[in-house]
Amino acid sequence: MGKTNNTFEAKYERAQLLLNYISSFSEYQPPRQWESITDLSNMLNTIAEINAKEAKLRVQYSELAAQRQKAFRTAPDSLQKTVTLVLNAVKAQYGNKSNEYNTINAIAKTTRAIHRKEGEEKITELSYNSLIDSFRNMITEIENFSVMYNPTVEQVSTEELTKKIEYLEELHKKVEEVLEELNEVKAQRQELYNGKNGLSERVKRIKSYIKVQYGINSPEYESIKSIKI
Numbered sequence: 001m002g003k004t005n006n007t008f009e010a011k012y013e014r015a016q017l018l019l020n021y022i023s024s025f026s027e028y029q030p031p032r033q034w035e036s037i038t039d040l041s042n043m044l045n046t047i048a049e050i051n052a053k054e055a056k057l058r059v060q061y062s063e064l065a066a067q068r069q070k071a072f073r074t075a076p077d078s079l080q081k082t083v084t085l086v087l088n089a090v091k092a093q094y095g096n097k098s099n100e101y102n103t104i105n106a107i108a109k110t111t112r113a114i115h116r117k118e119g120e121e122k123i124t125e126l127s128y129n130s131l132i133d134s135f136r137n138m139i140t141e142i143e144n145f146s147v148m149y150n151p152t153v154e155q156v157s158t159e160e161l162t163k164k165i166e167y168l169e170e171l172h173k174k175v176e177e178v179l180e181e182l183n184e185v186k187a188q189r190q191e192l193y194n195g196k197n198g199l200s201e202r203v204k205r206i207k208s209y210i211k212v213q214y215g216i217n218s219p220e221y222e223s224i225k226s227i228k229i
Helices: 008-024 037-074 079-094 099-117 125-143 158-194 199-214 219-224
Strands: none
Touching (some): 008 037, 008 158, 008 199, 008 219, 037 079, 037 199, 079 099, 079 125, 079 158, 099 125, 125 158, 158 199
């Protein structure tokens, strides 16, 4: 026999199978209401809703996280590439030995360091916050230059940079909000499955009740004894 599938969805399906069995048993009478057919059915309905909600949020988070990664790192107009364009614009206007260039170059180095910090494919939530802070700091420094910053490319004008930081902040906020909701739903689901009077505990009790009520060699117990959560 192969390994037991221990995904939440597989556990739910096995519990549903158990419910189908006990619903057909004559005079099934557990001593606790929690293991009754009605209560188990209600619990499985709640679990089905939680499983569906978790799956939806997981897809939503994955899509938003991929969108964020492009916006910060890989798209042609990403933060990472925009920082390089800004640095070149400052270099062209003020020279690579100017205080203006040295200031923006120092900030650009911090953004590159953050991008490398967690490896090529992984940046933490904290890292995204740091990138936003660095980019906003870059815009502030540019706006404070004693000689007005005047790039020839509109993409790196202070107006466009401000629009970009606002977009990045809003996108990152959305990702964090969905992640927070996803984690909350996961915690709720964990409690439903493994908490006190959770599904795992109820299934164990049901099997014990059936063993006592119908007998260890009964068809009823034989039919459900291998069901595990």
